[in-house]
Amino acid sequence: MAEYSATRREVDLFYSPRATYSFGISSLNILRDELDDRRFSIAQGNYLLNRWNLPSAQANLYVAVGMGAAERGDRQSVAARASLIGDYETRRLYSSLLIDRLEGSSSADLSLLRARFGALPFPAPLDRPNLWILAQFDYSAQNDETLSVSPILRLFYRNVAVELGVGVEEGSLMSSLMWHF
Amino acid sequence: MAKKMNSRLICRLYRGAHRRQILKALAVCMLSFMLVSGARAEQVKVSVNGMVCSFCAQGIKKQFSEIKEIKEVNVDLDAKLVSFDLPKGTAVSDERIEKAIKDAGYDVQKIERTGEQPGSK
Numbered sequence: 001m002a003e004y005s006a007t008r009r010e011v012d013l014f015y016s017p018r019a020t021y022s023f024g025i026s027s028l029n030i031l032r033d034e035l036d037d038r039r040f041s042i043a044q045g046n047y048l049l050n051r052w053n054l055p056s057a058q059a060n061l062y063v064a065v066g067m068g069a070a071e072r073g074d075r076q077s078v079a080a081r082a083s084l085i086g087d088y089e090t091r092r093l094y095s096s097l098l099i100d101r102l103e104g105s106s107s108a109d110l111s112l113l114r115a116r117f118g119a120l121p122f123p124a125p126l127d128r129p130n131l132w133i134l135a136q137f138d139y140s141a142q143n144d145e146t147l148s149v150s151p152i153l154r155l156f157y158r159n160v161a162v163e164l165g166v167g168v169e170e171g172s173l174m175s176s177l178m179w180h181f
Numbered sequence: 182m183a184k185k186m187n188s189r190l191i192c193r194l195y196r197g198a199h200r201r202q203i204l205k206a207l208a209v210c211m212l213s214f215m216l217v218s219g220a221r222a223e224q225v226k227v228s229v230n231g232m233v234c235s236f237c238a239q240g241i242k243k244q245f246s247e248i249k250e251i252k253e254v255n256v257d258l259d260a261k262l263v264s265f266d267l268p269k270g271t272a273v274s275d276e277r278i279e280k281a282i283k284d285a286g287y288d289v290q291k292i293e294r295t296g297e298q299p300g301s302k
Contacts, residue, residue: 019240019286053231053288055261091233091258126238126256156235180236 006172070104
């Protein structure tokens with residue numbers, strides 16, 4: 001998965017041998033200003049705590065933990081990551097909540113609370129593109145508390161999902177790519 | 182009078198070119214029936230709980246690709262159905278199907294089989 005926006009650049013590469021867990025590497029760059037830019041390089045494991053398979057819906061609870069390196073300006077330190085992700089989706093509706101905490105010993109800490117709500121207005125068969133409309137709310141609590149809202153279009157086609165959105169406050173474009181092999 | 186004419190017409194049909202055409206048509210019908218019945222002995226439909234997205238379908242298709250008896254799998258997200266045909270002389274047990282769905286991360290609700298069933302259960 002790759003995510004690109006004016007303030008956040010993330011590239012994740014995960015391998016999932018089974019449906020219940022995956023592991024890989026995550027590179028996250030938070031852009032604020034030259035002195036305050038933060039970069040995290042994390043080796044990470046994700047585990048599915050529970051999945052609820054319902055007749056017309058699915059709900060999941062994941063936990064992710066990782067260790068790696070953090071950089072803030074010219075200072076480097078060890079970093080740790082812990083995340084909790086919950087989602088609930090049907091064929092037409094989607095919602096998720098992510099609590100992400102990154103901690104480095106050189107005060108390169110980062111907390112993110114991300115909520116997403118989406119709908120698929122016109123479900124199409126699998127061999128055709130399915131277009132979702134999403135709203136993303138990011139609450140970031142570091143030096144200053146910020147809440148950003150982004151409307152997003154997500155296009156699912158076979159094993160690829162592409163997202164294109166706009167940060168309402170910044171007016172900046174954001175995009176992401178998920179590719180399941 | 183009409184009966185006589187009909188029997189004459191039937192006699193003509195069995196002669197010459199008409200006879201060959203009828204035999205050819207019969208042979209084509211028999212061959213088609215043999216091919217269809219031989220290639221598709223059993224149809225399996227699996228109702229799956231939790232299968233709601235494109236990535237779910239990809240995961241399920243990937244699991245079923247490991248079962249060599251199954252050549253093609255169809256996933257219908259709206260009907261929550263995974264379906265496939267088994268060629269004549271092959272069998273895949275309910276347990277194997279349940280394992281494939283479970284390994285993909287989903288639950289089987291029901292397995293329905295139609296057509297010839299070579300004692301696979």
